[in-house]
Amino acid sequence: MTVVGKKSFIIMTILIPFLLILLLFVPIMMKYINDKTDSSEMRIAVVDKSHNYGGAFKDNEKYRFELMSGDSMDKTYDIYKKASGRVDAIMVIPEDVLERQQVDLFSEKTLDEATMMYLNQCLTDTLSKAKIASFQDPDLADKIAQSQVNAVIKSKKWNENGEEQEQSTTIASIIGMVLAFLTYTFVLSYGAMIMNSVVEEKTNRIVEVIVSSCKPMELMMGKIIGVGLVGLTQFAIWVVLIGIAMGVMGFMGVGGDVSSSPEAMGMNMPETESTMASMMSAFASINWLSLLGNFVIYFIGGYLLYASLFAGFGSAVDQASDSSQFTMPIILIMMVALYAGIGCMSNPNGPMAVWCSIIPFTSPVVMMVRLPFDVPWWQLLLSIVLLFATALLCIWISARIYRTGILLYGKKRSFKEIVTWIR
Amino acid sequence: MNFIDVNSVVKQYDGHLALDHVDLHVPQGAIYGLLGPNGAGKTSLIRIINRITRADSGTVLLNGREMVQDDIANIGYLPEERGLYKKIKVADEIVYLARLKGMPKPLAVSEMEKWLERFDLTEWRNRKVEELSKGMQQKVQFITTVIHRPQLLIFDEPFSGFDPVNAEQLKREIIQLRDEGSTILFSTHNMASVEEICEQITLINHSRVVLEGKVADIKQQHKKNLFVVNVAGEENVVSKEGLFEVVPNDEVNGTLIKLANGATLHDAIAHLNEHHTLIGIAEKMPSMNEIFIETVQGNA
Numbered sequence: 001m002t003v004v005g006k007k008s009f010i011i012m013t014i015l016i017p018f019l020l021i022l023l024l025f026v027p028i029m030m031k032y033i034n035d036k037t038d039s040s041e042m043r044i045a046v047v048d049k050s051h052n053y054g055g056a057f058k059d060n061e062k063y064r065f066e067l068m069s070g071d072s073m074d075k076t077y078d079i080y081k082k083a084s085g086r087v088d089a090i091m092v093i094p095e096d097v098l099e100r101q102q103v104d105l106f107s108e109k110t111l112d113e114a115t116m117m118y119l120n121q122c123l124t125d126t127l128s129k130a131k132i133a134s135f136q137d138p139d140l141a142d143k144i145a146q147s148q149v150n151a152v153i154k155s156k157k158w159n160e161n162g163e164e165q166e167q168s169t170t171i172a173s174i175i176g177m178v179l180a181f182l183t184y185t186f187v188l189s190y191g192a193m194i195m196n197s198v199v200e201e202k203t204n205r206i207v208e209v210i211v212s213s214c215k216p217m218e219l220m221m222g223k224i225i226g227v228g229l230v231g232l233t234q235f236a237i238w239v240v241l242i243g244i245a246m247g248v249m250g251f252m253g254v255g256g257d258v259s260s261s262p263e264a265m266g267m268n269m270p271e272t273e274s275t276m277a278s279m280m281s282a283f284a285s286i287n288w289l290s291l292l293g294n295f296v297i298y299f300i301g302g303y304l305l306y307a308s309l310f311a312g313f314g315s316a317v318d319q320a321s322d323s324s325q326f327t328m329p330i331i332l333i334m335m336v337a338l339y340a341g342i343g344c345m346s347n348p349n350g351p352m353a354v355w356c357s358i359i360p361f362t363s364p365v366v367m368m369v370r371l372p373f374d375v376p377w378w379q380l381l382l383s384i385v386l387l388f389a390t391a392l393l394c395i396w397i398s399a400r401i402y403r404t405g406i407l408l409y410g411k412k413r414s415f416k417e418i419v420t421w422i423r
Numbered sequence: 424m425n426f427i428d429v430n431s432v433v434k435q436y437d438g439h440l441a442l443d444h445v446d447l448h449v450p451q452g453a454i455y456g457l458l459g460p461n462g463a464g465k466t467s468l469i470r471i472i473n474r475i476t477r478a479d480s481g482t483v484l485l486n487g488r489e490m491v492q493d494d495i496a497n498i499g500y501l502p503e504e505r506g507l508y509k510k511i512k513v514a515d516e517i518v519y520l521a522r523l524k525g526m527p528k529p530l531a532v533s534e535m536e537k538w539l540e541r542f543d544l545t546e547w548r549n550r551k552v553e554e555l556s557k558g559m560q561q562k563v564q565f566i567t568t569v570i571h572r573p574q575l576l577i578f579d580e581p582f583s584g585f586d587p588v589n590a591e592q593l594k595r596e597i598i599q600l601r602d603e604g605s606t607i608l609f610s611t612h613n614m615a616s617v618e619e620i621c622e623q624i625t626l627i628n629h630s631r632v633v634l635e636g637k638v639a640d641i642k643q644q645h646k647k648n649l650f651v652v653n654v655a656g657e658e659n660v661v662s663k664e665g666l667f668e669v670v671p672n673d674e675v676n677g678t679l680i681k682l683a684n685g686a687t688l689h690d691a692i693a694h695l696n697e698h699h700t701l702i703g704i705a706e707k708m709p710s711m712n713e714i715f716i717e718t719v720q721g722n723a
Contacts, residue, residue: 201506201508204506204507204508204509205502205504205505205506206506206507206508207506208475208500208502208504208506209500209502209506209507209520209564209567210520210523211475212473212474212475212495212498212500212502213495213496213520213523213524214495214523215492216475407470407475407476420437
């Protein structure tokens with residue numbers, strides 16, 4: 001195979017795990033950089049018609065509030081004009097703010113989400129305190145604080161020995177989705193690689209030399225198996241590299257940063273420490289060996305199925321640019337599989353998930369989503385047998401198309417014509 | 424002993440008959456011409472001989488026995504549409520294709536060195552194929568065809584794309600390969616090269632064999648009693664009723680005459696000597712080109 005020797009290929013193989021890890025850090029980094037560099041202050045004039053709640057808004061390093069008495073005011077726009085350059089926005093607190101629970105904010109520019117959230121939080125806090133105070137019950141604040149409940153459902157499952165292990169549906173879904181996506185991208189990109197290689201050999205006419213040295217079937221299978229092994233090797237390298245990188249990160253304590261990232265990104269997620277711990281134990285509860293084993297089996301099956309189709313149809317075209325006619329249907333089926341996989345995430349044991357994970361054309365992707373949720377063994381077996389049977393059938397059909405296709409040049413072929421080659 | 428015996432091969436592509444009971448007998452150690460106009464079925468026949476496609480009926484014998492898949496390691500094929508992997512190095516390309524034919528790597532490398540030397544390509548061995556000129560690529564392709572010393576070499580239009588100097592070198596190499604024991608099947612419609620190196624030919628037209636035999640015999644069969652006459656002095660040779668007539672012709676140096684039916688060359692010479700001072704007379708043999716055109720058109 002000429003592909004593997006290319007420098008770009010080797011570099012990508014090694015670089016992709018790092019890119020993936022980098023991808024995890026980029027949002028955190030960007031947030032950090034944004035916070036550090038965005039030093040511009042937001043000045044907001046507060047016109048307090050209620051004469052009471054103007055103090056709700058506290059200055060900090062980003063926001064500065066300037067209180068104005070509200071009575072004498074005519075139009076807010078005139079104030080803005082008068083204070084031009086000094087303030088960015090004007091907030092008007094109405095007299096009945098406690099009842100209406102609403103203030104008006106005027107500005108020339110559209111204000112960003114973070115500002116709105118900060119203002120909202122300030123107002124909500126102050127108003128709810130005022131409401132609580134209005135009940136004139138000194139213990140009420142305490143009672144309310146105590147009645148705040150944050151319920152947690154800890155899901156545990158038994159392993160073979162009846163020991164309890166924590167599991168996380170979210171983690172399982174994510175892992176399933178990642179595997180499904182991996183299968184999808186692997187099969188599509190390696191399939192396309194095969195197709196390109198077939199078309200290339202055909203366009204530069206070397207195929208005639210090659211098939212005078214070996215059988216077309218051997219050439220096609222050699223190509224498919226060769227690229228497949230490249231794919232598996234690449235995958236193995238990634239697993240090892242990501243494993244090492246994760247290990248190194250955990251060792252250096254960078255992992256803590258990762259777990260705190262949801263908080264950093266503005267989500268309210270308490271007890272990051274314990275989330276991290278339960279994530280870890282959920283990770284540990286997954287049977288990685290069978291998961292990866294099944295992934296490899298499905299990858300091989302799905303790959304053989306689609307790669308042979310790519311090879312077969314690739315042989316029917318003269319130029320790479322003509323190939324879309326035949327790749328479109330294949331890519332469409334793969335897309336259906338991917339969306340079915342996403343759809344099955346919410347109910348991985350529902351009828352759609354079960355059917356799609358048994359039908360050979362969608363099973364390599366959909367089954368990935370179901371795998372972390374303990375698929376019944378008979379479904380797994382049926383699906384694998386069907387997948388490989390279909391793959392063999394596709395190889396057989398493609399070999400027949402290939403045998404004829406590679407030596408025919410000239411006009412564009414239709415599906416109908418190709419069907420006649422199979423006979 | 425024939426090296427290849429193609430017996431009554433038929434090949435049909437969706438409704439179109441490409442080969443209609445074609446026979447071909449190539450003797451061991453011959454340079455054999457497979458001729459025919461475009462689309463006559465030459466490439467179809469070649470593809471059947473080197474087992475790229477299969478005949479619908481008929482047999483192909485190699486050395487007197489039915490061909491098997493392993494025999495293709497003993498065939499070198501230079502297709503008309505040349506093709507090489509463009510993005511890999513010359514040396515890698517040659518070794519790869521040689522190993523596909525079953526050569527062990529060290530042997531492939533040492534043989535390659537010899538051939539590169541012979542074609543002045545040694546300094547190009549680490550360049551990518553796409554960096555080479557078209558002529559050099561052709562040479563590389565030729566090397567990949569012959570490097571495993573096959574017993575049977577099939578060249579489809581070997582001289583196309585070569586300049587006269589390189590074509591001459593190629594011709595010498597082909598003859599040397601024959602002398603070293605290879606049998607060569609040579610498909611072309613370049614009749615000049617056929618006259619120069621082929622001993623025997625088969626002419627295919629419209630999927631059928633229309634002419635077959637030794638080049639010299641075929642010429643004998645197609646000669647038209649034409650002679651080139653040279654006489655001294657300015658006087659023109661004129662036709663003589665019942666003996667010969669002058670054929671207007673610009674190509675020959677002298678006068679072209681055609682003997683009348685029943686007339687003998689002896690009578691013609693006597694007549695010419697009587698009226699002129701005869702300096703020379705030689706039979707004009709038809710060129711393969713003329714035979715080709717005549718046969719193909721007469722057959723159409």
